[in-house]
Amino acid sequence: MKRRNFIAASAGIAAGTSILSNPVGAAVAGNNxxxxxxxxxxxxxxxxxxxxxxxxxxxxxxxxxxxxxxxxxxxxxxxxxxxxxxxxxxxxxxxxxxxxxxxxxxxxxxxxxxxxxxxxxxxxxxxxxxxxxxxxxxxxxxxxxxxxxxxxxxxGFNMRYATLPTALKEFLVKKPVGKITSVDFHWYLNVYHGASYFRRWHGERDKGGTLLVHKATHHFDILNWFIDSDPVEITAYGALEHYGKNNSFRGANCRNCAYTDKCQYYWDITKDKRSMELYVANEKYDGYIRDNCLWREQIDIYDKMSLQIKYANDIVVNYSLTTYSPYEGWRIAFNGKEGRVESWSGIPWRRQEKINQATLHAAEMNQEDQGEIDHDEIFVMNNFDREHQILKIRAGQGGHGGGDSRLQDKIFRYPDMSDPLKHAAGTRDGAMSCLIGIAARKSIDEKRPVRIEELTDIKPHPTRGNCS
Structure with a gap:
């Protein structure tokens, strides 16, 4: 099998996608x-x-x-x-x-x-x-x-604005493998980032709605955006099998625990100056404990999740979220009638790099650049072509693959800039992304498929361009 390689700069594969660079002559707000x-x-x-x-x-x-x-x-x-x-x-x-x-x-x-x-x-x-x-x-x-x-x-969906998702979106618009029929999407949280949700209020469903809503709303939003259709039915499975009550010991919180020498998840908040100032110093006002024990009995969200999502245009998605992986990253594949498009981010063996996962998590939590990465990749293969293509996308710099800056530029500096790929997300986008998580939660609890139309008065459309 031969392989064709070519480089696409951050605005290369996305030529014409003005969100990836400051538009010439963009209107700037007035003096006020x-x-x-x-x-x-x-x-x-x-x-x-x-x-x-x-x-x-x-x-x-x-x-x-x-x-x-x-x-x-x-x-x-x-x-x-x-x-x-x-x-x-x-x-x-x-x-x-x-x-x-x-x-x-x-x-x-x-x-x-x-x-x-x-x-x-x-x-x-x-x-x-x-x-x-x-x-x-x-x-x-x-x-x-x-x-x-x-x-x-x-x-505030910043993931849409990242360089790799933007490049994927523009590439998919060209229909390189014909009509898409199904999508495989898998997200992996490492044991630092994943565990942090269970220490915080996110570990209780009445506060965060489970990670199917809090975390996965990002993932469901870019799925809706990539597929350009609305979800109509969700079947889901989930369980709490690792964190929470699934441990033989637990403490009040990490600062007040007798098991720090044997708990691999021990986090010393006293070494985090920002957390000490923001949370520990202010516990007396509202009782919020930032370094809660992730084995506490009150945790009632899922730590493993798997969904099948059917869309109004008949695309079917298989999605999973893992919360205790040795690495942080994701994989996505679009199966078309004429071939397959794959991409990935943060998968160590794809880059043959050793990544410090604790440092990676600390950078994300502090809204910092997560390091220099040369490029991301999109793999393309047609059904009857012995050759395949690997599109190398110059990686965006800054938080979340450059998405943080582009999102905020769109909102505050260039609100009237052209938006050909519809990066900007409004109420309906926010609704459709969280409805998948809400439906999945309901499906798990009630052990049945759940239709989106059961939940609100929003009517799913086969093509999102027809939605108001």
Whole structure:
């Protein structure tokens, strides 16, 4: 078998995809800065939607208020972000006094709907962290509020904007292997990143909706985007077989544990300055423990998950999420009538590199560049062609394959830039991605296939371009 190799730069395979580079002549906001407020001052809020915005968009954006139930974190947020604005524990009061142009919601997932809906009712557009919400009742309330108020919600899906997914999307539009009939998609969380979810509030389903909603909403969103269709039915399997009660010992938390010498998952939070300042120093206000024992009995989410998703255009997806892998990465394959397209990221043997998984996780948690990687690859093979192609995509630099900067550029610096591949995600995108996770959770609990139409009044369409 012969192999044809060629290089595609970050804007090469995606020629014409202006999201991958600053567009010439793009409209920049006028002299008046966009007034924004942030509700939820945890790690994600104060870093990705806080300090990062201050550092890169202060010429366009001004923080006029911060809100949280934890007064200690509020004061730390001001210092960390480098802003001098009022802080509030009363959301309505903040909106009334600051009159923002945009509310950014980065609270616990289960509370997203409260601030999305209230912002719309108070006449303000919203930007929310993923997932948009955690169950179908809350989601329907958001959809109803959007119709009632006419306000809009942006969902912060940065994975769409990364170089490799963008290159895959543009390549798939060309139909290189004919009509796609099925997709295989598998995601692996390493024992550092995967375990971190079970230490945090994400380990309890009433707060994060399970990882099928909190984490996998990213994955389901790019599936919907790649396939350009809506999901119609989900059959899922899941269980809690590793973390939680599945251990012979447990402690109060990592700081107060008698088993640190025998627990491979022991995490010394005292060596993490940011976590000590943000969480430990402020436990007294809300009782949130950041280094909770991942063997605690209260954990009630799944740590292994497998789904089959049927789409309105008859594509079938097989998806899995593993939460205790020795490495962090993903694999995806598109099976067409004329061949197969495969790609991957972070799979060690594909690069023949030894990757420090703990360092990789620390970089992700701190919103840092995860290191220099020369290129990613897309493998293409036609059914009756003895040759195959490997498209080498110059890897994007910066957080999440360059996706972080491009997402925020689109929102704050170049909101009117062309978007031929429809990177920008709105309420319906957020809804469809979390509905897959919600349906999967319901399928596991009730041991049956679940149709999307059972959950809200959204009607799936075979082609997403026909959706409003």
């Amino acid at each position: 800065k966009k007034k924004v407020v942030l509700v939820g001052t945890g790690s994600r809020g104060t870093s990705f939607w806080g300090k990062r915005i201050v550092d890169n968009y202060s010429d366009l954006v001004a923080f006029v208020g911060l809100c949280d139930i934890n007064p200690g974190r509020l004061e730390l947020a001001k210092k960390y972000m480098g802003v001098d604005c009022p802080v509030y524990t009363d959301f309505d009061k903040m909106i009334a006094e600051t009159k923002p142009d945009l509310v950014m919601v980065t609270t616990m997932d289960s509370n997203h709907h409260e601030f999305i809906i209230r912002s719309m009712e108070l006449g303000v557009d919203v930007l929310t962290e993923k997932p948009i919400t955690t169950d179908e009742t809350k989601l329907q309330a958001i959809l109803d509020a959007e119709k009632r108020t006419g306000k809009k919600c942006i969902v």
